[in-house]
Amino acid sequence: MNATPAVGLVERARALAPLIAGEADEIERSRRLTAAVVSALIDNGLYRALLPQSLGGAEAPIEIFMQMQEEIAKADASTAWCLGQNSVCAMIAASLDHDTANEIFNAAPGILSWGAVAHEARAVEGGYRVTARWDFASGSRQASWLGAHVRIVGSDGAPRKNADGSPELRTILFPVASATLHDVWQAIGLAGTGTDSYEVSDLFVPERFTTFRDVPSALREKGPLYKIGTGSTFSLGFAAVSLGVARATLDAAIALARGKHQSLAAGAMRDNQAVQGMIGRTEGDLRAARAYLYATASAMWRDLSATGAFSAVHRSAVRLAATWTIHQSARVVDTAYRMAGATAVFRSNPFERRFRDMHAIAQQIQARDTHYEDVGRMILSGDR
Incomplete structure (x- = not known):
């Protein structure tokens, strides 16, 4: 699999600025990134800036990512905000097994979004079941997968704890088709981000589509x-x-x-x-x-x-x-x-x-x- 090169990400972002600026009025009006903008970001590999190289991503140094974000923001803040949200969400791939991450990020469009930490998932055989609603999912309208950060309860209903006594938090991942999206983002700014809410009901999430976020011991990638x-x-x-x-x-x-x-x-x-x-x-x-x-x-x-x-x-x-x-x-x-x-x-x-x-x-x-x-x-x- 050919990796997206980190070299040139900033230049590609700068080259896309006229297109994005030209779409900014429609992004604002529709409260969504336009299809033309999303396609251009995908085609130029910008959503893959922080995805591991082992999955075909750029795994870009942090300053390259920041410069890419700056260039897009000069053209349209909503586009840059969504790109940033989706790009950082893709970092969860570093804590997933390769086949699972490949299924999420290498089937078009391969975009993940998630919202705020909230609610619980119940441990069941082979995975977890969850009924919940989350907010603030910027970039969810172009995503193919959604995630959520939830506290885990055992089959007996008791909260699971980490070794230090803190609640066990997991990130669960599921196809966007498994959720209902609610159009709630009527905001004074960043109007085009589609920072909407999403909801699932009695959803089963297999164990392999869950992991620990920002926990060093869970990392499978060493970069x-x-x-x-x-x-x-x-x-x-x-x-x-x-x-x-x-x-x-x-x-x-x-x-x-x-x-x-x-x-x-x-x-x-x-x-x-x-x-x-x-x-x-x-x-x-x-x-x-x-x-x-x-x-x-x-x-x-x-x-x-x-x-x-x-x-x-x-x-x-x-x-x-x-x-x-x-x-x-x-x-x-x-x-x-x-x-x-x-x-x-x-x-x-x-x-x-x-x-x-x-x-x-x-x-x-x-x-x-x-x-x-x-x-x-x-x-x-x-x-x-």
């Missing part, structure tokens, strides 16, 4: 990517999306300032010293955020590749950098939006949707203020 885990990879990927949205919004404000004459003003915006200063400071803020995020990812990847360990210090550093980058990106978008004045409120101009998308991103779990508390607690305990 450094899979030691990072899905949680931290989501953080880095979605922070990169926020950078792409911020970059596109600021670029649009710069383009506007070069040609616009503000109402009642004698000169062009580009000659206004207040505008010049605002653009300079905002450009510095965005470049600083990007440099910080990528420096953190690079240092983590270098240490991980050398030692084979993804430490609590790495996890904390990634969480801090990703959270701060999303917040900083939101401030960049806000500044660019205000700079555009009345021009920004019209849907025909490149500000209003990006403003809504950015603030939807900033409401997600990766941007919670409580992450700062977690990092601060770790620092005060003597760990960094």
Whole structure:
């Protein structure tokens, strides 16, 4: 099986930007990625960025994945968000046996989506039975498989525990045809992600279609990517999306300032010293955020590749950098939006949707203020 090459992923993403930007209005209107966009992402191997090479994936270094996400986000945030969600979900393949993973990811379209951790599955002979409904399944409308993260109860109804006494959590995987999808994503931003709910009733999931998520001992693939885990990879990927949205919004404000004459003003915006200063400071803020995020990812990847360990210090550093980058990106978008004045409120101009998308991103779990508390607690305990 030929692997998708990691080299060229960013260039392919950049080449797809005009197509994606041209489909963005329909993505927003229909609240789904269009067939043309999904086909282009599949044909160019972008959904396979984080899939193991043993399954024909790219198994791309984390910075390549982040850059890919940035390029797509410049064209459309909803497309980048779905791509990020589906790509990170594919990392679960590293904890499945080869035949099972091959069945899921190498039968077209080979796309997996999942939602929030919730509910229970009952252990039965040969697998598990579950009746439940889950939310926040971004990218579910193009997926061929769905997953869920559930607590396990034994046949006697008692919760199963890990050796340390914590609840046993498993990820269960099943064909999308086994579930009912509920169209609930009526959101102010990221409208095209189809982040819907899904439900199953008395579904039997064979044992081989279940595994432990982000548990090092469950890994069958030994590459450094899979030691990072899905949680931290989501953080880095979605922070990169926020950078792409911020970059596109600021670029649009710069383009506007070069040609616009503000109402009642004698000169062009580009000659206004207040505008010049605002653009300079905002450009510095965005470049600083990007440099910080990528420096953190690079240092983590270098240490991980050398030692084979993804430490609590790495996890904390990634969480801090990703959270701060999303917040900083939101401030960049806000500044660019205000700079555009009345021009920004019209849907025909490149500000209003990006403003809504950015603030939807900033409401997600990766941007919670409580992450700062977690990092601060770790620092005060003597760990960094």
